[in-house]
Amino acid sequence: MKTKKKKFRIEISGEFFCQGMEMTGKNPGKTLVVTAGVHGREYVGIQTLFTFAEDILCEEINGRLILIPVVNEEGFYQGSRQIVPADGINLNRAFPGDIHGTRTWRLAAALETCLYPKADFLLDLHGGDDNEMAMPFVYFSACAGTGVTEASRRAASSLSVSVRTASSARNGLYSQAAQRGIPSLLLERGGGGLWSAEEIKECKKNIRELMVHLGMIQEDEKGESKTWKNKRNIARKDKETEAGKEQREILHTEYLRFPADGIWYPSVIAGQYLNAGDIIGELYHMDGELIHRYKAKQAGIVLYYTTALGVRAGDSLAAIGKLESHLPLKDREGTP
Numbered sequence: 119m120k121t122k123k124k125k126f127r128i129e130i131s132g133e134f135f136c137q138g139m140e141m142t143g144k145n146p147g148k149t150l151v152v153t154a155g156v157h158g159r160e161y162v163g164i165q166t167l168f169t170f171a172e173d174i175l176c177e178e179i180n181g182r183l184i185l186i187p188v189v190n191e192e193g194f195y196q197g198s199r200q201i202v203p204a205d206g207i208n209l210n211r212a213f214p215g216d217i218h219g220t221r222t223w224r225l226a227a228a229l230e231t232c233l234y235p236k237a238d239f240l241l242d243l244h245g246g247d248d249n250e251m252a253m254p255f256v257y258f259s260a261c262a263g264t265g266v267t268e269a270s271r272r273a274a275s276s277l278s279v280s281v282r283t284a285s286s287a288r289n290g291l292y293s294q295a296a297q298r299g300i301p302s303l304l305l306e307r308g309g310g311g312l313w314s315a316e317e318i319k320e321c322k323k324n325i326r327e328l329m330v331h332l333g334m335i336q337e338d339e340k341g342e343s344k345t346w347k348n349k350r351n352i353a354r355k356d357k358e359t360e361a362g363k364e365q366r367e368i369l370h371t372e373y374l375r376f377p378a379d380g381i382w383y384p385s386v387i388a389g390q391y392l393n394a395g396d397i398i399g400e401l402y403h404m405d406g407e408l409i410h411r412y413k414a415k416q417a418g419i420v421l422y423y424t425t426a427l428g429v430r431a432g433d434s435l436a437a438i439g440k441l442e443s444h445l446p447l448k449d450r451e452g453t454p
């Protein structure tokens with residue numbers, strides 16, 4: 119096959135939505151679609167895809183790699199939290215889309231039309247928003263067909279992140295792809311409206327691990343992807359977690375939300391292990407009266423949490439992944 123690297127635009131009926139890069143490899147293989155910027159302030163994934171195409175040669179790819187660094191361009195440029203500015207809707211709740219709907223619904227429809235038919239696998243990069251912090255972890259859809267869920271789960275296991283989490287969502291870019299029979303993952307990393315070279319390196323490593331898993335690039339005998347520039351930093355031990363533990367699967371996650379406007383003092387950090395009764399944080403009225411002290415109902419891990427001082431009723435407070443009771447206590451302590 120002739121290798122090719124070309125830019126493309128997603129447009130329907132003259133309406134522009136977003137742009138990307140398509141890399142066609144030398145040999146046949148799978149098509150992997152990697153997206154970021156569904157939420158415009160989740161910068162780690164966005165910056166990762168801005169530079170990922172420079173790090174890899176078409177000659178090294180089997181199949182095809184499709185990269186879209188900023189799905190929601192207006193949200194990115196306007197610094198909107200979670201939403202598409204034109205209509206205030208969260209794109210990751212707008213699938214399946216509607217070409218006759220408002221801008222977000224049309225964007226969802228355009229992505230479905232242009233990406234799903236090509237994709238053998240879809241990876242969507244996220245992180246905490248500017249008011250949140252997330253540990254590195256990966257979601258797989260637990261409510262797709264058995265084959266799709268299992269293929270997604272196996273792919274999640276190939277990534278060097280310490281937690282994979284089952285999700286019951288159906289209306290996001292990756293979760294709707296799973297509903298349509300495309301194995302897919304959502305990767306979370308970072309937050310706070312920040313990105314760092316270290317996070318970009320880790321995020322790129324995860325994409326390459328997925329490509330190795332899908333047979334799109336080669337892994338040499340040392341367990342290193344041959345296409346990685348920075349080979350000495352990617353020894354096999356990186357498959358383990360930061361704490362040297364195996365990846366663990368979380369089947370149940372508690373999504374906490376604030377019941378009222380208030381001032382928020384979190385007591386946790388992303389990735390922290392909690393025992394039942396540990397304090398997650400306290401919410402106060404502006405006059406100093408305590409609204410609520412949040413405690414962990416059971417052993418868990420803080421997948422992400424809100425860092426903002428001022429919060430509104432209905433905002434996300436934290437996501438706590440439930441750790442199964444058979445895990446020994448010592449494994450639940452510390453930060454992964």
Ligand SMILES: [Zn+2]
Pocket residue numbers: 156157160244245
């Ligand atoms: Zn997001």
